[in-house]
Every structure is written in C-alpha cells, then in structure tokens.
Amino acid sequence: MEKPEVVVTKDEGSEGSESTETGNNRRAAKHGPRRIRGDINKKKRESAEAGSEGRRIQVLVFYSSLTASTEKIARTFSQELAASLGCSTEKEAESRFLAPRVLDLAEIDFDEYFITPPKSESEPADCFYLFIIPSYNIDSINDTFLEHLRETHHDFRIDTSPLATILGYSVFGLGDREGWPTEEEGFCFQAKDVDKWMAKLSGRKRAYPLGMGDWKRDGKERMSEWTAGLVDVLRQLEQTGTLGEGVPGSGDPLESDDEGEAEDDGEVPDEEVSVSKAAKGRSSGSLEDVEDIGRIMEASQGGDSGKRSAAPLAIDFTTEGKPAAKKAASAAVKEMVPRSSPTYAALTKQGYSIVGSHSGVKICRWTKSALRGRGSCYKFSFYGINSHQCMETTPSLSCSNKCVFCWRHGTNPVGTTWRWVVDPPKLIFDGVKENHYKKIKMMRGVPGVRAERFAEAMRIRHCALSLVGEPIFYPHINEFLGLLHGERISSFLVCNAQHPDQLAALQHVTQLYVSIDASNRESLRRIDRPLHRDFWERFQRCLDILRERRFRQRTVFRLTLVKGFNIEDEAEGYADLVEKGLPCFVEVKGVTYCGTSTSSSAGLTMANVPFYQEVCDFVVALEKALRKRGLQYGIAAEHAHSCCILLASERFRVDGKWHTLIDYDKFFQLLEEKGPDGDFGPEDYMGPPTPEWATWGNGGFDPRDQRVDKKGRPIEAA
Numbered sequence: 001m002e003k004p005e006v007v008v009t010k011d012e013g014s015e016g017s018e019s020t021e022t023g024n025n026r027r028a029a030k031h032g033p034r035r036i037r038g039d040i041n042k043k044k045r046e047s048a049e050a051g052s053e054g055r056r057i058q059v060l061v062f063y064s065s066l067t068a069s070t071e072k073i074a075r076t077f078s079q080e081l082a083a084s085l086g087c088s089t090e091k092e093a094e095s096r097f098l099a100p101r102v103l104d105l106a107e108i109d110f111d112e113y114f115i116t117p118p119k120s121e122s123e124p125a126d127c128f129y130l131f132i133i134p135s136y137n138i139d140s141i142n143d144t145f146l147e148h149l150r151e152t153h154h155d156f157r158i159d160t161s162p163l164a165t166i167l168g169y170s171v172f173g174l175g176d177r178e179g180w181p182t183e184e185e186g187f188c189f190q191a192k193d194v195d196k197w198m199a200k201l202s203g204r205k206r207a208y209p210l211g212m213g214d215w216k217r218d219g220k221e222r223m224s225e226w227t228a229g230l231v232d233v234l235r236q237l238e239q240t241g242t243l244g245e246g247v248p249g250s251g252d253p254l255e256s257d258d259e260g261e262a263e264d265d266g267e268v269p270d271e272e273v274s275v276s277k278a279a280k281g282r283s284s285g286s287l288e289d290v291e292d293i294g295r296i297m298e299a300s301q302g303g304d305s306g307k308r309s310a311a312p313l314a315i316d317f318t319t320e321g322k323p324a325a326k327k328a329a330s331a332a333v334k335e336m337v338p339r340s341s342p343t344y345a346a347l348t349k350q351g352y353s354i355v356g357s358h359s360g361v362k363i364c365r366w367t368k369s370a371l372r373g374r375g376s377c378y379k380f381s382f383y384g385i386n387s388h389q390c391m392e393t394t395p396s397l398s399c400s401n402k403c404v405f406c407w408r409h410g411t412n413p414v415g416t417t418w419r420w421v422v423d424p425p426k427l428i429f430d431g432v433k434e435n436h437y438k439k440i441k442m443m444r445g446v447p448g449v450r451a452e453r454f455a456e457a458m459r460i461r462h463c464a465l466s467l468v469g470e471p472i473f474y475p476h477i478n479e480f481l482g483l484l485h486g487e488r489i490s491s492f493l494v495c496n497a498q499h500p501d502q503l504a505a506l507q508h509v510t511q512l513y514v515s516i517d518a519s520n521r522e523s524l525r526r527i528d529r530p531l532h533r534d535f536w537e538r539f540q541r542c543l544d545i546l547r548e549r550r551f552r553q554r555t556v557f558r559l560t561l562v563k564g565f566n567i568e569d570e571a572e573g574y575a576d577l578v579e580k581g582l583p584c585f586v587e588v589k590g591v592t593y594c595g596t597s598t599s600s601s602a603g604l605t606m607a608n609v610p611f612y613q614e615v616c617d618f619v620v621a622l623e624k625a626l627r628k629r630g631l632q633y634g635i636a637a638e639h640a641h642s643c644c645i646l647l648a649s650e651r652f653r654v655d656g657k658w659h660t661l662i663d664y665d666k667f668f669q670l671l672e673e674k675g676p677d678g679d680f681g682p683e684d685y686m687g688p689p690t691p692e693w694a695t696w697g698n699g700g701f702d703p704r705d706q707r708v709d710k711k712g713r714p715i716e717a718a
C-alpha cells in the first residue's frame with residue numbers, strides 16, 4: 001500500500017538515518033526565512049493499515065544554530081530517538097513511526113509548518129514537533145521564528161490555535177550558564193518563549209515539559225532525561241493514540257493551568273487560584289478516580305497479597321488499654337468511604353483519589369510548585385525534603401477530632417471506633433503510588449514544569465502521612481510503614497495525640513509529629529472538638545509517650561496558631577507542654593484559612609489568620625518561656641513564605657550550627673541493619689548543617705527557585 005511521508009525538499013543530502021535539513025544560508029534568516037516547499041512524499045510500506053490504527057507518526061525535529069553545535073546535537077538526538085523507537089530509515093517500514101526529520105529553522109518556510117502542519121496528499125501522517133533551541137541575546141533566526149509564531153497567533157484571519165492538529169510538541173533549550181547563569185538572567189530564554197508560543201498555537205499540546213541544559217555542564221544528562229521522557233510519551237501515543245491525561249486534546253486537562261490568552265504571558269498560574277480551578281473542573285476527574293478504585297479493588301481480589309480482610313477488624317479506640325480486635329460478622333461491616341457515598345463524591349471532587357475504601361492520596365500544591373521551580377514547602381528548608389518527590393497520603397480518611405481549621409471536616413468521616421472494612425497495606429501502598437504517579441503525569445503539559453524535576457518526581461522519596469484523617473487509626477499502620485521504608489520512602493507521620501496505645505505501638509518513622517493545637521484543656525476542646533470524652537487524658541498520655549520515645553523517634557510538636565483561639569497568653573502553657581514531652585523540634589505555623597462553611601460555622605474567618613510577624617513574636621516568647629524553665633531550645637529555621645518557624649532542641653546544634661536536615665540514606669541504613677524496632681535514635685541520622693538561607697532571620701526561601709506573586713510575576717525572596 002502506498003504510504004505518504006512528510007519530507008522537505010533539501011539543499012543538502014541527509015546524513016545518518018534521518019532526513020536532515022541543514023542551513024547553508026543563515027544570513028538569509030535575518031531577512032526572514034527562505035521559502036522551501038514542504039511536500040509529501042509517497043513511500044511504500046507493506047504492512048500498514050488504513051484508519052487511525054495504521055496512521056503514521058512523523059516526528060519533526062526543528063533546530064536553530066549560530067555556532068553549529070546545536071545542529072550536531074539535533075542530528076545525534078534524532079538518531080538516538082529513531083533507534084529507541086525502532087524507526088531509523090532502514091526499519092521505518094515496520095514501524096508506526098516514520099524516521100524523524102531534522103529541520104533547520106533557518107532553511108524552512110515557516111508557513112509550511114507553523115500555520116498549519118504539513119499535509120499529505122493521500123493518506124495523512126500525523127506530526128509531532130520537537131524543538132532544540134539555543135538562545136542568543138543578539139539577532140538570530142530565533143527572533144524571526146518567534147515573531148512568526150507571535151504573528152500567527154494574533155492574525156485575526158487565522159485560528160488562534162492553528163497547530164491544534166499536531167499530536168504534541170516539546171522543547172529543549174540549550175544555553176550557557178557561564179554568561180547567563182540563571183533563567184532570570186536569560187538562560188535559555190528563547191527556548192522558554194518557543195515553548196510558550198507553541199502552547200498557544202497548538203492549543204496546549206505540550207507533550208513533555210521544557211528541558212534545559214548547558215552542553216558544557218549538564219546538557220547531556222538533561223537531554224537524555226528529556227529523551228527518555230519523550231520516548232515514553234511517543235510510545236503511549238503509538239499504543240493509545242493519546243498523550244495521556246493532563247494534556248489537552250488527548251485526555252483529562254484537570255491539572256493543567258490555563259495557558260491563557262493574555263498578551264505575551266499566559267503562564268500566570270496562581271497556586272491558590274489553580275487549586276480552586278482544578279477543583280472546579282474535577283467532576284470528570286472524580287469519574288476517573290471511581291474507575292480506578294474499581295480496578296484496584298478488582299486487582300486486589302485477584303491475588304492473596306492484595307486481599308481484603310475477609311472478616312474486618314472492629315477496633316475500639318474509645319477507652320484506653322490494648323486495642324481489642326475482634327471478628328465481626330462480615331455482613332454487618334461497612335466500607336468507610338463507599339464509592340456511592342456523598343463523602344466519596346465530595347473528596348474526589350476536591351482532588352483526592354480514594355484508594356480501597358478508607359485511604360486517600362492527593363498531590364499537594366508544593367509538589368506542583370516545586371515541579372515548576374517556584375519553591376518547595378517548609379520541609380525542604382527545615383529537613384531537606386524535595387517537595388516534587390513527596391507523596392501526601394493517609395491510610396485512614398477517618399478521624400476522631402473535628403478541628404476548626406481542618407480543611408476537610410464536614411466531608412471526611414469521623415469516629416472513635418474503627419468499625420469499617422480494613423484494606424490490606426499492600427493494596428493501599430500500590431494504590432496510593434499508582435494514583436500519585438498518575439497525578440504527577442497529569443502535570444506534564446502544565447506550563448513551567450521542568451523536565452528535570454518532572455523526571456525526578458517519578459521516584460517518590462518522601463511520604464507525608466498527614467493529608468486528612470488520622471493515620472495511626474489504621475490498624476496495620478506499621479506494616480504500611482514497612483512497605484514505604486522497603487522502597488526507601490521516608491515517613492513523616494502526623495497524629496492528633498488522641499490514640500496513645502497506637503502511638504506506643506508505633507515502630508520507627510523518619511519523623512513523628514504530634515499536633516499540639518492548644519495549651520490547655522478548654523482551648524483544646526474548643527479547637528479540636530474531639531469526639532473522645534477523655535480527650536485531655538489521652539493527649540497527656542501521648543506527651544508522656546513522646547517523652548519516653550525522644551531518643552528513639554525524631555519527635556516534633558506541631559503548633560498551629562489560630563488568632564483569637566490559641567495564641568494569646570498561651571506561650572507559657574505551650575512551654576509547659578514542651579517540658580512534658582521534650583520533643584526534638586517544635587514547628588510553629590500560622591493557620592491557613594480554607595474558607596469552608598464548616599470553618600465559618602466554627603467562627604473562623606480571615607481575622608483568625610495571624611500575620612507572620614505575630615507568629616515570630618509568639619515564637620520568641622515561647623523560646624523565652626522555655627529558657628526560663630531551663631530547657632535547651634533555640635529558634636533554628638524559618639520559612640516565611642508559609643508562615644512557619646522551627647524551634648529545635650540543642651541536641652541538634654553542633655559546633656554552634658543547627659543540624660535540622662535529615663540524612664535519609666543513614667536512616668534507611670540504620671533501619672535495614674537494626675530493624676523497625678531497632679535501637680537507634682534521631683542523632684544517628686542527623687544531616688548536615690541547615691543551609692544558611694533557611695536559618696532564623698534569613699527567610700527560608702530556596703535561592704534556586706523563583707518566587708512568584710499571585711499573577712505568576714517574579715518577586716524577590718523575603
């Protein structure tokens with residue numbers, strides 16, 4: 001059967017296994033591109049079939065080059081891509097892919113490729129555009145090319161997204177970090193522009209994040225990551241005909257920010273706005289989640305390891321003493337969050353993926369922010385967590401408190417007794433990972449996502465067990481932790497100080513948090529609104545356990561300050577609690593207002609959110625109160641951006657320097673050597689000194705990242 005092939009008539013012969021357009025008249029570029037007709041070449045391909053199944057895919061690799069290095073790089077890249085896809089010239093007859101074409105931007109007619117994609121005369125091949133673009137701060141073909149893209153987008157006679165029929169695109173930028181060390185100073189600025197304009201012209205078909213590198217430094221490494229990611233995307237295209245979720249035109253665009261229509265920007269994601277935007281559009285996403293659960297459940301029923309407990313455990317948490325596990329009649333035991341329940345619908349609408357019947361996972365805003373190089377959460381500054389490699393999850397969506405500032409009460413189930421079906425840890429572990437990766441992949445087409453961080457994000461390294469609900473409520477929490485640690489994923493577990501028996505039975509975690517939401521009984525009752533009658537006694541007992549465990553677990557008090565509830569005159573009371581529990585660290589954070597009707601009904605408004613200065617004043621007062629009691633604590637670090645300050649025990653000050661970072665490799669090594677109940681403590685995996693920029697007085701914003709305001713405009717770090 002006759003098969004078309006997109007080719008371009010050439011001045012020079014092709015080299016290697018790919019057809020290549022080389023430039024020999026770059027001077028012409030200054031006066032606009034030279035017109036060379038694109039055409040469709042008919043070529044034999046025996047095994048091809050008609051219809052979308054048999055449609056060929058033509059990868060076009062566009063490049064520009066002043067000093068010739070990019071030309072070579074583009075050709076080598078193209079050969080490697082052809083080898084990975086099995087479509088070099090000799091093999092292309094057997095492949096769905098045609099051999100990639102390498103095209104010099106200085107030689108082609110832009111109208112042939114950038115007003116509409118090249119068309120074939122008979123059977124069409126769909127195009128996939130790749131760009132390898134160096135940047136120059138002097139006039140070059142890049143300027144002409146960018147001008148063409150801009151004009152095309154704004155030409156009222158042409159559709160604003162005339163390239164929407166391409167399968168996808170991706171850009172790799174080359175630059176020189178010696179002369180242009182940072183992006184703000186112009187590193188790869190033209191690649192960023194091409195990426196932005198192509199998003200507009202293609203109707204946001206960014207198939208893989210923008211990659212950037214300096215060939216003299218990290219260029220090869222960055223490019224091989226980018227290439228590996230592209231091969232995955234192209235394979236997916238070949239198999240499914242789509243780019244996957246998150247990329248408009250091919251799947252679910254829920255996590256994609258609007259590329260916008262504003263003049264020359266469009267990349268204006270506001271983290272808060274994007275959260276609500278995403279939430280708004282999530283109705284279709286929740287359907288996806290529902291289907292997932294179905295798959296996970298089916299899979300779980302297939303194998304032993306994933307099987308649910310035939311007779312679920314009923315565990316009474318209301319009274320202290322050893323948890324009494326007894327078999328209940330399976331017919332009587334319900335799922336905590338059944339798929340048909342309003343709770344399920346409400347949680348999935350908010351972006352949670354429900355795994356099994358009582359666990360949840362959600363990609364947090366800091367993970368998204370870090371993927372775009374716009375800052376990580378305070379745990380990066382304090383403990384060295386990479387936010388883009390962090391998974392936020394919980395094995396129990398249910399909780400025994402109804403805290404006034406909880407983001408989710410009203411939607412998440414509450415109870416003092418585990419009276420639901422218990423899912424096995426493996427089912428939860430596999431399900432949360434699958435859903436986390438799925439959500440990360442959905443970020444692929446989001447403007448500003450960095451190829452390097454995207455590639456790193458495909459390896460979870462940290463798990464924040466803090467989403468919503470109470471993780472130690474889950475009867476198999478230790479087994480679940482074992483699965484995390486087995487894959488060298490660190491655990492940051494936050495509990496609500498209401499389950500002393502479970503706390504006492506907890507094995508090693510990387511960092512163990514207890515929420516300390518008030519300094520006295522009445523205040524705790526008002527803020528946490530606990531379901532347990534003996535909440536204060538439970539709270540006190542948890543503090544005793546933390547004290548006993550302080551040389552075994554890396555313990556942290558987490559204080560959430562709510563103006564009008566728990567700040568005023570409470571520094572002395574908190575100091576008493578610190579004296580009782582002697583935690584390794586005290587994290588103090590201003591409450592984040594979430595504006596739910598429940599928080600409003602609890603009397604919470606924006607007026608309850610403290611200013612950063614008020615948090616600072618409180619911390620200074622707390623430190624003073626601790627010193628007055630002879631307790632050796634100091635203010636170690638801050639993250640002004642998230643209104644969070646860290647007090648640390650002098651145990652973590654070595655030679656006058658705070659060491660709040662964690663040596664994760666050492667933690668896993670100790671765990672492997674000594675076991676989950678092993679005899680080792682926080683000092684044994686204490687990391688290097690806290691970076692200067694994160695210490696008290698320096699703001700805590702990672703200097704590698706770029707802070708942006710609500711409209712995405714760069715701002716100076718505090």
Ligand SMILES: Cc1cc2nc3c(=O)[nH]c(=O)nc-3n(C[C@H](O)[C@H](O)[C@H](O)COP(=O)(O)O)c2cc1C
Pocket residue numbers: 064065066067068069070071134135136137138174175176177180186187188189215
């Ligand atoms: C005149 C000139 C201007 C440059 N301007 C920039 C720049 O603004 N930003 C940047 O990241 N790199 C800049 N570079 C570095 C080039 O983008 C980089 O060296 C690239 O790999 C060159 O590719 P080529 O050899 O294909 O032209 C510049 C290089 C030259 C020679």
Ligand code: SF4
Pocket residue numbers: 364365366367377378379385386387388390391392464
């Ligand atoms: S620690 Fe929490 S806030 Fe930070 S990246 Fe992980 S989930 Fe997000």
